[in-house]
Amino acid sequence: MIDRLMDRIEITANPTVVGLDPTYDMIPQTIKKEMLGRYGKTAKAAAKMFLRFNKEIIDAICDLVPAVKPQIAMYEQYGVEGLKAYLETITYARKRGLIVIGDIKRGDISSTAEAYAAHIRGVEIEGVRFNLWNEDAVTINPYLGFDGIEPFLSPCNEYDKGIFVLVKTSNPSGKEIQDLVTSDGSTVYEHTARLVSRWGESAMGTYGYSKVAAVVGATYKEQGQKLRKQMPHTFFLIPGYGAQGASGDDIRGYFDKDGKGCIVNSSRGITAAYKKNGKYGPHNFADAAREAVIVMKQDLEGIS
């Protein structure tokens, strides 16, 4: 995954991943009307709205970006119908050549983590293997330590998949646990960084970056720069750009000297751009998303 991702960043000359985190409020009225008409006031209607919305966004941006990152929670809230839309979004994005990072933030003890690893490994039933989720990579929460990571390592190597482990998140209260200062003068997230770096040694890609990557929020400039030095072989997924406040300048130091080693996420800033940009409206939300991707690409161009 990590080599394919870096190749696609090179080809598109764009280290952007588009977060597919639809909300009900984000969906244009015409799509809402159509799906409510077809399926009534049901979870299926909401799920079909999300899927339609995602497909149009994907069509509009798939030649410009290397990857998309659907946030599973947005689909999961609509139950199994919602999760079907998550799965169909993955299938559709992969067909359009995009790498899919499932933002699932799972994390559990070993036997359970083994089950969650089915997201990237698939599952066997009487000798037949099914790839029921089929993300190229997923995000993982590290609070349970290596037990929650280990089951993902062999699928990373065997099926060319990847994981992104939360190191430093972009949200305000992330600091409550992550920024605790430990007895050696470093922080919890720096310890996590060291663990992630070590966990990644057995799953290296060919370009010097590991298939065990990290999530490092854009909203803490100096911390990101420091982590880049501490984790020279760890690829960063950077949330917090755009709607959450960070700009291209804030994340310059997260990239390596060749302008590689990162992919920057924007979700609402792209998918709901039609609400902010006066040139657009609900009828051409996908065009607004395309323009937002181009603007973001230009903002990042000085870096990578």
Added chain:
Amino acid sequence: MIDRLMDRIEITANPTVVGLDPTYDMIPQTIKKEMLGRYGKTAKAAAKMFLRFNKEIIDAICDLVPAVKPQIAMYEQYGVEGLKAYLETITYARKRGLIVIGDIKRGDISSTAEAYAAHIRGVEIEGVRFNLWNEDAVTINPYLGFDGIEPFLSPCNEYDKGIFVLVKTSNPSGKEIQDLVTSDGSTVYEHTARLVSRWGESAMGTYGYSKVAAVVGATYKEQGQKLRKQMPHTFFLIPGYGAQGASGDDIRGYFDKDGKGCIVNSSRGITAAYKKNGKYGPHNFADAAREAVIVMKQDLEGIS
């Protein structure tokens, strides 16, 4: 939820929660044969096996225990069919009077946590509310801080639901992050404990325990005792009993002076008891589970 849970512990005189974490290997051949015959080598077959297995276990134990805890990962690995079995297990368990703790270990930033909170809040579509998941309580990962907790508080109060936040997990590598010593001489999990305790203040039940509860592993005796003193208003869900090595004696100090304040989980130790107990076999796995519950209840009797 917390009052109902404590009432049911009182009525059953048993602080046990049965973990419904089926694995393919755990399913008796007769059930496998039937479902493979009906549905072929498919995810649906595996899901139907789990559901049948769970229903028989639930029937065998529902008068003896207050609650069950399905581990969503075991179902999620089989995709949407698996998750349907998770949902039907919840519905069935609730019908049989059991409180259901969904072991989902979700955790994310605020807008996303809001979506995950649909597990206990339901979701609204054009003014119509759907309880698509409908657990009585769910487990939550605290790595992202209060942002990931806050959206769960109002459903806790409004719909009498609960959350169990990971403080100290029972698995060996849990210590890698949770046991880091901080600059004030305490540990990360003690900081988490303090946060959980504070987060719970706005969601107190009537018996002195909060609807914001904690997961505290059975495998660290002294730590559990210390946490009980530090968190007098926080109810504990204790994993790690039985198959993971801890006994009733190990967890005595986790309970309060009235023998309340905890529920102890056992999963395989009960559901796969037929594999360990010579008196039983695959044909009467549910009877074996019932006997295992009775033996566990006796082990815990001296405590609560």
